[in-house]
Amino acid sequence: MWQHTVKKEISFVGIGLHSGNPVKLTVKPAPADSGICFQRLDLAGDAVINASMHRVSDTALATTLGQGDVLVSTTEHLLAALSGLDIDNVLVELDNDELPIMDGSAAPFVHLLKKNRKVQKVDRLMMKITKSMTFQDGDIEVTVKPFDGFKVTSNIVFDHPVIDSQSYTVNVNFETFAEEIASARTFGFLEQVEYLRANGKALGGSLDNAIVIDRDGVINAEGLRFGDEFARHKILDVIGDLALLGCPLLGHVIATRAGHTQHVAFMKMLAENQECWQLVHRDENGFENVLDKVVMATKAAGKKVLPFLLPPMPATVQRVAC
Numbered sequence: 001m002w003q004h005t006v007k008k009e010i011s012f013v014g015i016g017l018h019s020g021n022p023v024k025l026t027v028k029p030a031p032a033d034s035g036i037c038f039q040r041l042d043l044a045g046d047a048v049i050n051a052s053m054h055r056v057s058d059t060a061l062a063t064t065l066g067q068g069d070v071l072v073s074t075t076e077h078l079l080a081a082l083s084g085l086d087i088d089n090v091l092v093e094l095d096n097d098e099l100p101i102m103d104g105s106a107a108p109f110v111h112l113l114k115k116n117r118k119v120q121k122v123d124r125l126m127m128k129i130t131k132s133m134t135f136q137d138g139d140i141e142v143t144v145k146p147f148d149g150f151k152v153t154s155n156i157v158f159d160h161p162v163i164d165s166q167s168y169t170v171n172v173n174f175e176t177f178a179e180e181i182a183s184a185r186t187f188g189f190l191e192q193v194e195y196l197r198a199n200g201k202a203l204g205g206s207l208d209n210a211i212v213i214d215r216d217g218v219i220n221a222e223g224l225r226f227g228d229e230f231a232r233h234k235i236l237d238v239i240g241d242l243a244l245l246g247c248p249l250l251g252h253v254i255a256t257r258a259g260h261t262q263h264v265a266f267m268k269m270l271a272e273n274q275e276c277w278q279l280v281h282r283d284e285n286g287f288e289n290v291l292d293k294v295v296m297a298t299k300a301a302g303k304k305v306l307p308f309l310l311p312p313m314p315a316t317v318q319r320v321a322c
């Protein structure tokens with residue numbers, strides 16, 4: 001399986017959901033093995049952050065990456081679009097601190113990115129789950145099981161008749177992601193939105209970029225895009241956050257009541273539990289265990305062999321550098 005980037009620069013203009021700030025974002029081609037990097041054009045110097053779980057600085061309302069004074073907020077929907085379309089390497093430039101929320105889903109990103117994928121004839125490194133693992137925090141759970149592909153299940157429970165309990169499962173590929181998940185919008189409760197605004201958040205939020213629910217139901221005149229749009233959107237968030245692993249996952253992830261905080265904690269736990277996964281390349285003959293090969297070759301992989309530290313070696317230098 002080959003890596004992908006984009007054919008040309010693709011720009012999006014919008015506002016940040018929480019900041020309300022206008023922002024222009026441009027997705028640019030990047031070399032194989034460079035991963036996904038964000039660059040703030042409005043800051044002096046080389047304000048670059050790589051899309052890694054080790055750069056997450058806040059998960060309260062969205063997934064924010066930070067390094068020093070450089071912050072990039074609400075990364076999850078663009079990262080989901082890139083991950084869902086198997087795009088591995090891009091430089092994302094933006095001229096403010098929060099990505100544009102667009103219509104509250106990943107559909108506007110997917111619409112343009114899907115037409116502009118470019119294959120890079122370099123093997124894709126993947127994290128293949130070989131043993132189940134569960135992250136648990138009270139009644140919140142994120143489990144991963146071995147599966148020959150990338151499958152995500154979301155189970156959510158809200159004490160509201162419009163949502164109640166919902167579950168959705170998707171076997172993620174280029175087509176299913178675009179058709180079943182990409183257009184599911186983010187959502188919030190009216191009371192919560194009022195509270196957030198009073199605290200300087202959700203300033204860019206409106207019925208144009210979120211599903212808003214009051215006591216009686218959905219306020220948006222157009223209603224829902226899917227009856228289970230809420231569970232589908234949670235899958236979008238899972239896919240976006242898991243892109244921060246640094247390489248695609250081969251396994252079945254089951255997220256129950258989880259949010260950004262638990263997604264990141266789950267990834268860190270997974271990176272530590274090396275007996276649960278292998279780093280592999282897949283060719284026509286099946287999988288090749290890259291990690292074993294590297295360990296044997298170097299005989300010194302260290303105590304914590306994290307995905308982003310692993311080969312191809314030129315990528316190690318670039319990814320750590322940004």
Ligand SMILES: [Zn+2]
Pocket residue numbers: 076077186233236237
């Ligand atoms: Zn979301």
